[in-house]
Amino acid sequence: xxxxxxxxxxxxxxxxxxxxxxxxxxxxxxxxxxxxxxxxxxxxxxxxxxxxxxxxxxxxxxxxxxxxxxxxxxxxxxxxxxxxxxxxxxxxxxxxxxxxxxxxxxxxxxxxx
Amino acid sequence: xxxxxxxxxxxxxxxxxxxxxxxxxxxxxxxxxxxxxxxxxxxxxxxxxxxxxxxxxxxxxxxxxxxxxxxxxxxxxxxxxxxxxxxxxxxxxxxxxxxxxxxxxxxxxxxxxx
Numbered sequence: 001x002x003x004x005x006x007x008x009x010x011x012x013x014x015x016x017x018x019x020x021x022x023x024x025x026x027x028x029x030x031x032x033x034x035x036x037x038x039x040x041x042x043x044x045x046x047x048x049x050x051x052x053x054x055x056x057x058x059x060x061x062x063x064x065x066x067x068x069x070x071x072x073x074x075x076x077x078x079x080x081x082x083x084x085x086x087x088x089x090x091x092x093x094x095x096x097x098x099x100x101x102x103x104x105x106x107x108x109x110x111x112x113x
Numbered sequence: 114x115x116x117x118x119x120x121x122x123x124x125x126x127x128x129x130x131x132x133x134x135x136x137x138x139x140x141x142x143x144x145x146x147x148x149x150x151x152x153x154x155x156x157x158x159x160x161x162x163x164x165x166x167x168x169x170x171x172x173x174x175x176x177x178x179x180x181x182x183x184x185x186x187x188x189x190x191x192x193x194x195x196x197x198x199x200x201x202x203x204x205x206x207x208x209x210x211x212x213x214x215x216x217x218x219x220x221x222x223x224x225x226x227x
Contacts, residue, residue: 033215035217041219042201042219043156043201043217043220045216045217048214056214091156102147102158102215103158104155104156104157105155106155107154
């Protein structure tokens with residue numbers, strides 16, 4: 001299995017632009033998580049899906065952030081409009097059922113200038 | 114508010130030393146505690162602990178959970194430069210009866226010098 005696949009690996013954008021991050025979970029996993037990692041705050045859960053349904057989005061910073069999971073093999077995290085404080089590494093992870101061994105993608109390093 | 118606290122935040126040792134990393138937590142509906150190792154990229158899974166007092170071992174690494182005192186330790190013996198990484202502790206909880214999620218500590222940055 002190729003593992004959790006995220007794209008792009010790096011994104012540099014100007015403030016105010018829309019950014020879309022993509023994730024393909026491991027086939028067969030039914031839980032998908034979006035995390036954001038910064039030096040100051042560490043790893044923070046933004047949102048997680050179970051069977052394609054958003055279960056907890058309390059970690060989403062504000063209305064500028066939105067996430068979708070249209071099917072079991074694809075999810076997006078969108079930031080519109082982006083701001084410099086959104087600069088971070090965004091990780092997608094997936095897990096199988098009630099096993100909490102989440103497998104992480106390689107992350108997308110987002111820089112908003 | 115649920116929280117996971119790791120200590121120390123950073124640690125510098127020499128090859129061959131033994132280190133102990135700490136993780137304490139306050140989480141409602143505790144389900145499991147996990148340790149991850151993060152080098153340059155994504156966190157990679159090390160251990161999952163659900164029961165108190167049962168040590169998990171993998172080579173030079175071992176971990177144990179104390180659910181009464183709400184903490185876990187990760188031990189690394191005979192450290193090597195390849196052990197240099199950020200070690201993350203995460204606690205899995207049940208949330209509203211659903212699959213739950215992981216709450217991460219800020220990590221311990223371990224540097225092993227030759």
